[in-house]
Amino acid sequence: MSDFYNERQVKKTKKNHRCFGCRGKIPTGSNCFYIAGVYEGNFGAEYLCIKCKDFLVKNPEFARDGYGEGDIRDAMLEDEEWRKQREKML
Numbered sequence: 001m002s003d004f005y006n007e008r009q010v011k012k013t014k015k016n017h018r019c020f021g022c023r024g025k026i027p028t029g030s031n032c033f034y035i036a037g038v039y040e041g042n043f044g045a046e047y048l049c050i051k052c053k054d055f056l057v058k059n060p061e062f063a064r065d066g067y068g069e070g071d072i073r074d075a076m077l078e079d080e081e082w083r084k085q086r087e088k089m090l
């Protein structure tokens with residue numbers, strides 16, 4: 001759990017950013033989220049794309065446990081894989 005956490009929505013980015021969650025490119029003019037926080041004593045500020053933010057909203061336990069760069073993408077792929085497996089079984 002982080003000691004300090006702050007997020008705000010950015011309606012239109014002024015330059016290109018990289019999403020912390022999926023390492024995807026967030027092009028200029030995108031709607032995204034800016035996340036700032038202190039985690040284990042380190043200050044970090046990152047950008048999150050809408051898709052990753054959406055994932056965190058749907059999976060609050062994932063956000064609570066903390067995640068590293070690119071972890072959301074891996075989790076989303078796993079999620080998708082799992083869904084495909086289930087479809088096959090039905």
Ligand SMILES: [Zn+2]
Nearest residue numbers: 019022049052
């Ligand atoms: Zn992302």
